[in-house]
Amino acid sequence: MKDFSFSEVLGLLMKTLPFLVFRFLIYFAITLGFVIITGTGAGIGYGVGSIADKAAAGGMWGGLAGFGLAAAIMYFIREYLLYLVKAGHIAVLVELLDGKEIPGGKGQIDYARQQVQKRFSSSTVLFGLDQLIKGILRSFNRVFLSIASILPIPGAAGAMKIINTIVTLSLTYLDEVILAYLMKTRSENPWASSRTALILYAQNYKSFLKNAVWLALFIWASTFVVFLVVLGPVALLVGLFPGTAGPLTLIVALVFAWGIKQAVIEPIGMTALMLVYFKVTEGQTANPEWEAKLSNVSSKFKDLKDKASAWQGQKHDQPAQQTLRAGQG
Numbered sequence: 001m002k003d004f005s006f007s008e009v010l011g012l013l014m015k016t017l018p019f020l021v022f023r024f025l026i027y028f029a030i031t032l033g034f035v036i037i038t039g040t041g042a043g044i045g046y047g048v049g050s051i052a053d054k055a056a057a058g059g060m061w062g063g064l065a066g067f068g069l070a071a072a073i074m075y076f077i078r079e080y081l082l083y084l085v086k087a088g089h090i091a092v093l094v095e096l097l098d099g100k101e102i103p104g105g106k107g108q109i110d111y112a113r114q115q116v117q118k119r120f121s122s123s124t125v126l127f128g129l130d131q132l133i134k135g136i137l138r139s140f141n142r143v144f145l146s147i148a149s150i151l152p153i154p155g156a157a158g159a160m161k162i163i164n165t166i167v168t169l170s171l172t173y174l175d176e177v178i179l180a181y182l183m184k185t186r187s188e189n190p191w192a193s194s195r196t197a198l199i200l201y202a203q204n205y206k207s208f209l210k211n212a213v214w215l216a217l218f219i220w221a222s223t224f225v226v227f228l229v230v231l232g233p234v235a236l237l238v239g240l241f242p243g244t245a246g247p248l249t250l251i252v253a254l255v256f257a258w259g260i261k262q263a264v265i266e267p268i269g270m271t272a273l274m275l276v277y278f279k280v281t282e283g284q285t286a287n288p289e290w291e292a293k294l295s296n297v298s299s300k301f302k303d304l305k306d307k308a309s310a311w312q313g314q315k316h317d318q319p320a321q322q323t324l325r326a327g328q329g
Contacts, residue, residue, distance in 0.1 A: 002214045003207065003279055004272045012271055015096055018108040019089050024263040026085055031259035034070045035237065035252060041066020042248070063248045082130055083123035086176060086270075088112035091119075093271060094183045097278065119183055119190065126179075129190055132300055132307075133175045136198055139298035144205060172216075173270040174201065174208070177277045184278070192308035198301070199286040201277070202294055211276045215269045222265050227257035 013020060045062015049055045092112045095102050103111050120126040178197045187193035201208060234253040294301045 002211050002276075004211060004275045006268075006272070008275065009268055009272045012093060012096055013267055015102070016089065016092050016108065018105050019092055019112060020264070020267065022109050023085055023089065023267070026081070027259040027263040030074065031255055033073070034067065034255045037070040037073075038063050038066040038248065038252060039238075041069065060248065067248070067251060079123050079127040083116065083120070083126050084113070087116045087120070087126060087179060089267060090176060090180045090270070090274075091115035091183055093274065094180050097274075098184065115183065119187065125190075129194060130175055130179065132304055133178050133194055133198065135300045136294065136298045136304065137174050137201075139300065140198075140202060140205075140294060143297045144202075173266070173273045174212075176270050177201075177274050180274045181277065189308055189311050191304055191311050195291075195301070195304050195308060196286050198294060198304075199291050200281040200284055203284070203287045203290040204280045207280045208273070208276065212273060215272055219261070219265055219269045223257055223261045226260050226265070227253055230256045230260075 042059045042063035045065065046055050046059035048062070049058015052058075088109065089112065092102050092108060092115070095115065102108055116126075120129075178194055178201070181197040181200075182190050182193050185193055231249075231253045234256055235249050238249045238252055
């Protein structure tokens with residue numbers, strides 16, 4: 001049995017409808033950018049290929065080059081997407097879970113940005129923390145959620161690989177859930193609170209796995225349906241660009257499906273796992289045994305402790321520096 005209700009998840013998301021629209025516009029713009037850059041590359045490749053009587057091949061390779069360029073741009077803006085879109089949405093959801101009123105319309109987006117800025121001074125700090133959390137989660141899940149792969153069951157290796165893939169996909173949103181914990185606890189030291197949040201996850205990982213597999217099946221089935229729905233229209237769209245039929249149709253359809261998944265489907269998984277986390281860990285404290293286990297499986301967990309100490313040291317230094325400046329004045 002799962003520890004969340006889809007009706008509760010959808011009810012929360014409907015209260016953040018302005019932010020869902022904002023997400024949709026952001027990811028639609030990204031998807032459109034992919035199509036335009038890919039199409040421009042295809043057109044240039046088609047023109048160059050025509051000189052050597054290989055227009056179709058030139059169009060395809062030009063389209064692939066354009067897609068690669070768009071992917072590179074996406075890679076460089078991922079830090080700001082986390083800061084402006086994902087963290088902002090998490091912030092308003094946490095406020096709702098705390099029973100607070102949030103603005104509607106455009107004011108909700110401004111409110112979300114303010115909440116994120118209170119917790120994280122810059123996108124760089126948030127992005128660095130998020131990457132560290134992801135690394136720790138990968139190490140932990142690889143050890144504790146892949147134990148079945150070493151059991152002596154004849155002929156089970158292939159099945160275990162599939163199971164491990166499902167496990168990995170099902171826990172995609174855990175780093176965002178950790179960020180939700182930081183915002184809900186009004187953390188003064190995000191690095192130290194992240195350590196606590198990770199320990200709470202580790203000591204309850206079986207509960208999370210059970211719920212996350214439910215979510216993975218729902219999310220990826222929904223994404224596949226979206227892919228099938230957009231495949232036809234995308235084929236017509238790609239056909240407008242010279243020499244781009246074939247593989248590029250599938251690639252662009254995947255981009256469209258990804259954009260819709262990020263904008264509409266992903267918030268469902270994120271919100272559901274967030275509800276599970278707060279329900280399962282309510283009233284718990286971090287178990288030192290699981291802290292030791294995390295330290296053993298991930299060197300990055302030790303890095304998190306060092307950053308927490310450094311952050312705390314900076315906080316202690318600030319009042320002293322302010323007093324010194326006042327004395328000098």
